[in-house]
Amino acid sequence: MAGKTCNILVTGANRGLGLEIIKQLAEKPCPGRRIFAGCRDPSKAEGLEKLSKKHSGVIHIIRLDVGDNASVLEAAKQVSSIVGGDGLNLLVNNAAMMYYSNMKESVPSEMENTFNVNVMGPMRMTKEFLPLLQMAVKKSSESSMSCRRAAVINISGMMGCIEQVPATYGLFPFVGLPYRVSKAALNMMTVCNAEEFKGDGILFTLLHPGWVRTDMGGPDGKIEAAESVSGMLGVIEKLTEEHNGAFLNYKGQPMSW
Numbered sequence: 001m002a003g004k005t006c007n008i009l010v011t012g013a014n015r016g017l018g019l020e021i022i023k024q025l026a027e028k029p030c031p032g033r034r035i036f037a038g039c040r041d042p043s044k045a046e047g048l049e050k051l052s053k054k055h056s057g058v059i060h061i062i063r064l065d066v067g068d069n070a071s072v073l074e075a076a077k078q079v080s081s082i083v084g085g086d087g088l089n090l091l092v093n094n095a096a097m098m099y100y101s102n103m104k105e106s107v108p109s110e111m112e113n114t115f116n117v118n119v120m121g122p123m124r125m126t127k128e129f130l131p132l133l134q135m136a137v138k139k140s141s142e143s144s145m146s147c148r149r150a151a152v153i154n155i156s157g158m159m160g161c162i163e164q165v166p167a168t169y170g171l172f173p174f175v176g177l178p179y180r181v182s183k184a185a186l187n188m189m190t191v192c193n194a195e196e197f198k199g200d201g202i203l204f205t206l207l208h209p210g211w212v213r214t215d216m217g218g219p220d221g222k223i224e225a226a227e228s229v230s231g232m233l234g235v236i237e238k239l240t241e242e243h244n245g246a247f248l249n250y251k252g253q254p255m256s257w
């Protein structure tokens with residue numbers, strides 16, 4: 001993504017992988033780039049605030065709760081007023097939540113809340129930002145799919161791989177059932193979106209960030225956020241229409257479903 005102007009929005013940008021994505025994007029020289037950092041409560045996002053001051057005029061902090069229709073609508077209006085006719089080139093649906101409960105412990109409201117954020121969140125974001133993504137396609141000088149034209153990256157994870165459950169269930173007993181189910185659903189939604197919007201020229205790809213030492217990944221994660229994000233940004237930069245509907249890890253290797 002270096003060297004090309006593009007407008008990027010990342011959800012859940014106040015901590016963890018989201019904050020690291022904003023940091024690494026801001027550090028890549030790209031004149032005219034606007035980075036929108038969505039977070040639920042900007043007044044508590046000290047790290048993000050500091051970063052936005054360092055990269056003033058590049059990082060725009062947007063109040064955004066992906067679990068709330070009105071908040072997503074308001075964020076879309078705000079971003080639209082800044083990007084104007086340039087549209088949005090890259091939407092990274094990163095925000096997610098997890099309960100640590102299995103079937104016996106879990107209650108239906110946990111499944112409902114998890115779906116509201118992890119599945120309906122990306123759904124709301126994609127629907128409300130679609131006009132801006134379509135605008136970016138029209139404005140782009142590129143004729144094929146890429147993150148410089150218009151792309152939606154949904155951050156999924158290995159815990160959503162149905163085929164891998166027998167191998168991962170015992171290894172990650174703390175990963176809650178609602179979370180696993182929500183990521184499998186996100187995978188299905190993304191593959192369907194890839195088909196629905198291929199005529200519009202918008203690329204949809206799923207990424208697995210690895211097992212990362214964040215609040216969600218915990219201290220035993222295998223890699224730091226910096227390694228995961230630098231890998232994912234490298235992968236995003238090289239995506240083409242061949243990767244529309246694909247599920248890749250942060251090294252660019254295909255994931256099983």
Ligand SMILES: NC(=O)c1ccc[n+]([C@@H]2O[C@H](COP(=O)([O-])OP(=O)(O)OC[C@H]3O[C@@H](n4cnc5c(N)ncnc54)[C@H](OP(=O)(O)O)[C@@H]3O)[C@@H](O)[C@H]2O)c1
Nearest residue numbers: 012016017040065066067095096157211212214215216217
């Ligand atoms: N870490 C891993 O090992 C790992 C592995 C596989 C996949 N992933 C995926 O990677 C992504 C990032 O994970 P992470 O490890 O960075 O998690 P994290 O450290 O727990 O951060 C989660 C982020 O999502 C935000 N968020 C939660 N609910 C939200 C809502 N309703 N609206 C807006 N933002 C909301 C949080 O904001 P608040 O501070 O406001 O709560 C926070 O910024 C997630 O999609 C996760 O499923 C992570």
